[in-house]
Amino acid sequence: MRFYEYESRKIVELAGIPVTQYGFAKTAAEARDAAERIGGPVVIKSQVLVGGRMKAGGVKFADTAEQAERDAAEILELEISGHRPVGVLVDPKAEVEQEYYAAVLWDGRAKRPMMLFSDMGGIDIEEVAEKHPAHVGRGHLSNLHPIPDFRAKEVVSDVGMTGSELNRATPILARLARLQRDHDMTLAEINPLARLSDGSFVALDAHMEMEDEAVGRHKKVLGEIGVELEEPRELYEPSAFERNVKAIDEADHRGVIQGKDHGFEGNIGLVIGAGGGSLTLTDAVRSQGGKPANYAEIGGNPSVAKSKGLAMEVLKKEGVEKIAVMMSIVSNTRVDIVARGVIAACLELGKDPAETIAVFRIPGAWEEEGAKILGKYGIDFNDRSVSMWDAAGTAVQKVQGAS
Amino acid sequence: VSILLNEDFTFIVQGITGREAVNLTRECLDYGSKVVGGVTPGRKGREVHGVPVFDTVAQAVAEHGSPIDGSVVTVPPAFTKDAVVEAIENGIGLIVVVTERIPRRDVAEMVELAGERGARIIGPNCLGVIVPGVCKMGGIGGPAKDAAKAYKPGQVGVMSRSGGMTTEISSTLTAAGLGVSTACSIGGDAIIGSTYAELMPLFEQDEQTEAIVIYTEPGGRMEAELVDWRRESGSKLPIVAFMAGKFMDDEEMQGMSFGHAGTIVEGAEDSATQKIARLEEAGIPVVERIDEIPAAVKQKLGAAA
Numbered sequence: 001m002r003f004y005e006y007e008s009r010k011i012v013e014l015a016g017i018p019v020t021q022y023g024f025a026k027t028a029a030e031a032r033d034a035a036e037r038i039g040g041p042v043v044i045k046s047q048v049l050v051g052g053r054m055k056a057g058g059v060k061f062a063d064t065a066e067q068a069e070r071d072a073a074e075i076l077e078l079e080i081s082g083h084r085p086v087g088v089l090v091d092p093k094a095e096v097e098q099e100y101y102a103a104v105l106w107d108g109r110a111k112r113p114m115m116l117f118s119d120m121g122g123i124d125i126e127e128v129a130e131k132h133p134a135h136v137g138r139g140h141l142s143n144l145h146p147i148p149d150f151r152a153k154e155v156v157s158d159v160g161m162t163g164s165e166l167n168r169a170t171p172i173l174a175r176l177a178r179l180q181r182d183h184d185m186t187l188a189e190i191n192p193l194a195r196l197s198d199g200s201f202v203a204l205d206a207h208m209e210m211e212d213e214a215v216g217r218h219k220k221v222l223g224e225i226g227v228e229l230e231e232p233r234e235l236y237e238p239s240a241f242e243r244n245v246k247a248i249d250e251a252d253h254r255g256v257i258q259g260k261d262h263g264f265e266g267n268i269g270l271v272i273g274a275g276g277g278s279l280t281l282t283d284a285v286r287s288q289g290g291k292p293a294n295y296a297e298i299g300g301n302p303s304v305a306k307s308k309g310l311a312m313e314v315l316k317k318e319g320v321e322k323i324a325v326m327m328s329i330v331s332n333t334r335v336d337i338v339a340r341g342v343i344a345a346c347l348e349l350g351k352d353p354a355e356t357i358a359v360f361r362i363p364g365a366w367e368e369e370g371a372k373i374l375g376k377y378g379i380d381f382n383d384r385s386v387s388m389w390d391a392a393g394t395a396v397q398k399v400q401g402a403s
Numbered sequence: 404v405s406i407l408l409n410e411d412f413t414f415i416v417q418g419i420t421g422r423e424a425v426n427l428t429r430e431c432l433d434y435g436s437k438v439v440g441g442v443t444p445g446r447k448g449r450e451v452h453g454v455p456v457f458d459t460v461a462q463a464v465a466e467h468g469s470p471i472d473g474s475v476v477t478v479p480p481a482f483t484k485d486a487v488v489e490a491i492e493n494g495i496g497l498i499v500v501v502t503e504r505i506p507r508r509d510v511a512e513m514v515e516l517a518g519e520r521g522a523r524i525i526g527p528n529c530l531g532v533i534v535p536g537v538c539k540m541g542g543i544g545g546p547a548k549d550a551a552k553a554y555k556p557g558q559v560g561v562m563s564r565s566g567g568m569t570t571e572i573s574s575t576l577t578a579a580g581l582g583v584s585t586a587c588s589i590g591g592d593a594i595i596g597s598t599y600a601e602l603m604p605l606f607e608q609d610e611q612t613e614a615i616v617i618y619t620e621p622g623g624r625m626e627a628e629l630v631d632w633r634r635e636s637g638s639k640l641p642i643v644a645f646m647a648g649k650f651m652d653d654e655e656m657q658g659m660s661f662g663h664a665g666t667i668v669e670g671a672e673d674s675a676t677q678k679i680a681r682l683e684e685a686g687i688p689v690v691e692r693i694d695e696i697p698a699a700v701k702q703k704l705g706a707a708a
Contacts, residue, residue, distance in 0.1 A: 108665075109624045111511050111594050126670075143511040144519075184506050213480065213664070214506035235658045263655035275591060275662045276565020279620060279647035280693065286650055287691065295661060299567075328571040329553060331530075331545020364570075365545055384553075384574055387694035 001210045002233050004047045006089045008206035010225040012190065015179040017172050018202045020094060026087040031072030034090035035065040041093040044071045046078065046085040049235060056080045061093065082236070094204060099192035101125050102173050104141075104180035112140045115177055117155045117169070121192035135159050141177060149174045168201045169193070183221060184214030236262055241294065241313055248309035255302025255333065257310045259294055261317065266291025268358075268399045269314035269323035271307075271342060273298030277328030277388070284392035285324070290400060293320045301333045307341025308348070315349055315356070322358040324395030329363045329384055335370030338362055343377055354378035358398040361391035405534040405585045406560070406605040406612070407497060407525075412538050414473035414497075415440040415463050417486045419451050423501075423542070424477045428452050431475075433547035434539040439467050442486075460493040473497040475531060475541050483527065484509040491522045499541045500526035500596065504664075510594045517596065524596025528663065530566030530588040543588055544570050557582015559700060560606045562599050563618035564591045564663065565647070571693060572616055572645070579697030584612040591620070591663025598625045600632035607638050613707075614641040614700050619678065620648045622666040626678045630685040641703035642687045643696055649675040 003011065006024040013019045023034030024047070035042045046058030053059055058080050062068040072088045099121035107114040117137045120128045129136045137158030139151050152174035156166055172193065180188040189207040196202060210218065215229070222229065238246070245259030270292050272281045278297045285292050294314055298307065314323055325342050327333070339360065346353040354377055362370065363384035371381035382391055418424050419441025429452050431438050438454050440463035447458040457463045464471055474490040476483060476498060483502045490498050491513070498517070505527050517524045525532060531541015535554040543566065544550030553574035559581050563569040566588040573583045587602060589595055599617055606612045619626060632638070651661060652674050660667050671677060679689045690699050 106507060106511075106593065108593050109628055111514050113511075143508065143515045181508060184508055186507070211506055211508075213504045214508070217481075217506075260659065260661070262659060263653070274565075274567045276563070276568035276618060276620065276647055277571070279565075279651075279662050279666075280568065280645075283647060283649045284692070297662070328565075328567040329574055330567065331542065331549055331570060363574075365549060384571075384578070387575075387692065388571070389692040389694055 008208040028073035032069035035068035103189040255300040258297040261294040269320040290396035311345035334366040408538040418478035477501040526590040529590035558613040560612040561586035593665040599629040
């Protein structure tokens with residue numbers, strides 16, 4: 001789960017890390033009020049979940065409250081990569097002496113959280129790591145023991161910092177590390193972390209991502225920062241197909257179906273599974289010149305109604321005349337149940353199953369029963385002797401072969 | 404012989420009274436596995452397909468009268484960490500975690516504890532381990548007769564991030580007359596108990612295993628770790644790889660997630676293209692089709708002979 005900047009700043013603040021006296025405004029009038037309260041030059045920043053807002057004109061500098069109001073009005077109307085802002089953040093323009101970078105994220109290879117710190121903040125950390133490796137400090141943390149301040153101190157010290165800078169930056173990195181663990185963040189980043197002219201450190205921007213699997217156990221803190229759990233936080237707007245498949249999936253707890261069509265523009269309807277099988281089959285269709293209309297996953301033995309629902313949604317997509325029903329060998333999902341589902345989908349839409357199902361390749365549990373049902377409707381059943389690649393090739397040929 | 408399991412291997416099922424666990428227990432018993440107990444808190448005294456159910460792992464161990472080798476953990480995500488820790492603290496050495504959607508922090512904690520206690524975790528989000536004709540630990544391969552059809556004893560070790568593809572690949576190897584020594588569904592999450600590189604030393608020491616097949620996906624650094632291990636150890640055990648999810652490299656797919664939790668690409672090094680290049684550079688061929696795997700393995704075996 002991604003957070004808007006104003007939420008991330010709140011999370012950081014609650015963890016005891018100093019932030020500016022920023023304000024969040026949903027309207028231009030609120031932005032003016034915030035600027036008046038701050039009293040002085042301010043920065044107005046668009047609140048969207050995507051990056052690139054500086055380039056898109058989503059960040060403006062205003063010297064007066066009137067200017068802040070005008071800028072906010074413009075930014076609130078400005079779409080960034082197709083996203084409308086949920087508001088603007090009004091931030092005092094800080095007297096920055098130096099910018100730093102602080103982050104804590106998972107190192108999957110070490111299977112531990114890793115602290116990252118740099119005295120070259122404000123820019124892309126990957127670029128700093130590549131060009132100025134001595135300016136990036138790193139340190140792993142144990143998952144089992146309390147997080148000690150000295151580990152953070154070592155990382156800050158690694159980039160050559162000492163004196164009061166070291167002593168002020170250390171607790172910030174340590175608190176960020178505790179925040180990452182306590183709130184199940186996959187990424188907890190402050191960039192830039194700024195040292196102001198009076199020597200104090202303050203988080204000028206923050207980026208937080210909470211692991212979706214853990215959201216349920218953080219309802220309290222999410223409530224405190226005013227996050228609506230029902231509000232979608234996808235990086236793109238789900239399509240009608242995606243919403244419909246999700247609704248069908250949620251209506252029935254048996255098995256799982258997923259469907260995506262963002263980025264797919266082809267005409268081969270895919271009713272495929274399971275996780276790894278879907279990835280393999282999508283590649284196999286594309287590698288043989290096929291253009292999938294969608295991506296799908298069937299798993300965990302869904303009901304007839306659920307399989308039917310997925311097949312119907314795929315068949316309702318524009319330009320889709322035929323579906324390819326394919327899975328890797330199944331041991332839990334039943335072949336006969338998927339067969340019943342896809343045949344029922346064809347019939348309900350007034351289509352001939354034998355014409356509509358370009359290929360059916362699901363070997364495994366209850367395959368004899370599945371083959372019998374398919375046979376009644378004149379559909380060939382492909383068992384494990386037909387490779388996933390060949391099944392995908394048949395689908396490509398049957399759908400696109402004539403064109 | 405084989406790795407991880409053998410004829411005398413004993414295990415329990417934690418969460419044994421759940422619907423999926425009841426099926427899994429039946430499948431394992433039918434296959435000939437020694438399921439010596441089950442644990443579901445509050446259900447002591449019941450039986451699942453003749454297997455006694457206990458409230459605690461300690462009771463199961465006491466009743467068995469000697470150490471128990473393994474546990475299959477299939478409890479809801481919120482209770483998984485505790486169940487795994489309970490298994491570790493009761494001396495169980497091999498823990499297969501079936502549960503999906505466990506927060507990464509919980510997985511990292513139990514994996515670190517297992518490391519300190521000398522236990523091994525397979526998974527989470529996996530189907531388990533099978534030594535064809537000997538022992539099946541978990542839902543891998545499905546019902547005993549289906550598992551027998553897809554998995555015949557042989558010389559190839561299989562490691563896969565996808566449970567279903569473990570069976571698809573093994574079935575292909577079986578059909579080609581190569582067969583499988585041990586197949587391990589290692590799990591699809593971003594952090595897992597045993598990676599390719601962590602299982603390779605076991606396969607390396609196994610006399611039955613003459614080649615390895617891995618199934619992999621975009622996301623994570625496990626292939627880089629495997630390549631590093633191979634270089635550092637000097638291992639000559641041939642490896643053939645299959646990479647799924649190449650379409651995710653396309654620009655229009657950026658920022659989207661498909662498949663497993665671990666499939667999320669978090670950096671350029673995680674992409675399918677990068678991984679394929681890295682593996683091939685290390686002398687690990689990456690085939691484009693599952694049905695090309697047996698020929699690639701045979702070619703490697705021929706070259707080694």
